[in-house]
Amino acid sequence: MKSKGVNIKSLTKIYSGNNNEFKAVDNISVDIKAGEFVTLLGPSGCGKTTTLRMVAGFEVPTSGDIYLGGDVINDLTPDKRDTSMVFQSYALFPHYNIYDNIAYGLKLKKMDKGTIKDKVNSIIELVGLTGMENRYPNQLSGGQQQRVALARALVMEPGVLLFDEPLSNLDAKLRVYMRTEIRKIQKKVGITAIYVTHDQSEAMSLSDRIIIMNKGIIEQVGTPKEIYYTPRTEFVADFIGTANFIMGKILEVKNDKATIEIEGQKIEVNYNGTKKAGEECKVVLRPEAVTIARDGIIDVDVLLSTFMGSYQDYIVKTKNAEIKIEDNNPQGREVFKEGDKVKIAFSPLNVHII
Incomplete structure (x- = not known):
C-alpha cells in the first residue's frame, strides 16, 4: 500500500443562498506527510467535515488547491482520486454478506477472482473478522460493522484513508476499543489517514498531529502534547481538556x-x-x-x-x-x-x- 502526502493550499469553501454567503472554510493551508495520522478537530460548524469532503471530492472548493502525492486533484471525481472514505453510517450493503461488501470496489475495478479473494481474505484477517465472511451486516455488532467499513476502504489500497466521525454511533466503551484498533491497523499498514471528530480524547489518542479548527480557520496545528501543553489561543486551550x-x-x-x-x-x-x-x-x-x-x-x-x-x-x-x-x-x-x-x-x- 503506497501512502501519499496531502497538501492543502489556500482552500476556501463559500456557500451562497438567499442573498447570504457563509464561509465554511476560510483560506486554510496545511501539509500532511505520507503515512501520517492527522485529525481535524473542532466544534460543530467549524469546517472540518467540509474540508474532508473537499479532499474526498464530494464538495468543490470555491478557491484554493488540493494536492495528493504532488498532483492537483481539484478536478477529479471522487472515484478517480486515490482516496477511500470510512463513513459515520458505515454505508454497508444490507443484501451483501461481509465478503461481498469488502470485495465490491475490487469487482468494480474488474480484478480477477483469485486476486480479489487474496486481497479480501488478507484484509479480513487484518481487521479481525476471520470466520464472519458469510454473515450479513444485520448479524453484526456496531463494532464489527465498523471493521467491515474499514476493511472495505483498506482493500482498495488507497494513498489516503479518510474518516468522517466513524465511531460516533458506538457506545463509549466500544469507541475507546475501536479507536485503539484503528490506530493499530493504520500503523501496521502505514497508510496516510485524515480523521474528522469533535471528540478531543479520540483526537489525542489517535493522532500524530491535530488540526484545531474554529469558524472555518485553523487555530493551531501540532502534536497532541503541543496542543495540550502549549496552546496558541484561548480557544485551543479551552477546547482541549x-x-x-x-x-x-x-x-x-x-x-x-x-x-x-x-x-x-x-x-x-x-x-x-x-x-x-x-x-x-x-x-x-x-x-x-x-x-x-x-x-x-x-x-x-x-x-x-x-x-x-x-x-x-x-x-x-x-x-x-x-x-x-x-x-x-x-x-x-x-x-x-x-x-x-x-x-x-x-x-x-x-x-x-x-
Whole structure:
C-alpha cells in the first residue's frame, strides 16, 4: 500500500443562498506527510467535515488547491482520486454478506477472482473478522460493522484513508476499543489517514498531529502534547481538556523566559511570544497541575469538593479567580471540604502564557 502526502493550499469553501454567503472554510493551508495520522478537530460548524469532503471530492472548493502525492486533484471525481472514505453510517450493503461488501470496489475495478479473494481474505484477517465472511451486516455488532467499513476502504489500497466521525454511533466503551484498533491497523499498514471528530480524547489518542479548527480557520496545528501543553489561543486551550485561565502581568522578558506576577506571586516561565514588560497577560494552568494542601504559595477558599473516583475534584477561590483542581488518586491524603481555607501550589513549568 503506497501512502501519499496531502497538501492543502489556500482552500476556501463559500456557500451562497438567499442573498447570504457563509464561509465554511476560510483560506486554510496545511501539509500532511505520507503515512501520517492527522485529525481535524473542532466544534460543530467549524469546517472540518467540509474540508474532508473537499479532499474526498464530494464538495468543490470555491478557491484554493488540493494536492495528493504532488498532483492537483481539484478536478477529479471522487472515484478517480486515490482516496477511500470510512463513513459515520458505515454505508454497508444490507443484501451483501461481509465478503461481498469488502470485495465490491475490487469487482468494480474488474480484478480477477483469485486476486480479489487474496486481497479480501488478507484484509479480513487484518481487521479481525476471520470466520464472519458469510454473515450479513444485520448479524453484526456496531463494532464489527465498523471493521467491515474499514476493511472495505483498506482493500482498495488507497494513498489516503479518510474518516468522517466513524465511531460516533458506538457506545463509549466500544469507541475507546475501536479507536485503539484503528490506530493499530493504520500503523501496521502505514497508510496516510485524515480523521474528522469533535471528540478531543479520540483526537489525542489517535493522532500524530491535530488540526484545531474554529469558524472555518485553523487555530493551531501540532502534536497532541503541543496542543495540550502549549496552546496558541484561548480557544485551543479551552477546547482541549479543561483549563484554568488566570490574569497576570509580565514584569520582564529575557532569553525565552518571562517573569510574571499572578495572584501576588512572581514566577519565571518559558516564553517565546511577543508581549513585553508591563503588559497584562493571560496564563493557562491545567487542573491536574495544581496541588492543594495545608502548605503552598497561594491562599484559597474551597468552594466545591467532589469525589470522582480516580480524583478529587475541587473548585477553589483565590483573591481574583476561581481555579479548578483535579487531585489525582486522593486515597490516603487529606481531603478538604467546602469552606476550608487551604493553599495551592504549582510548578512554573506548568504555566503557559497565551
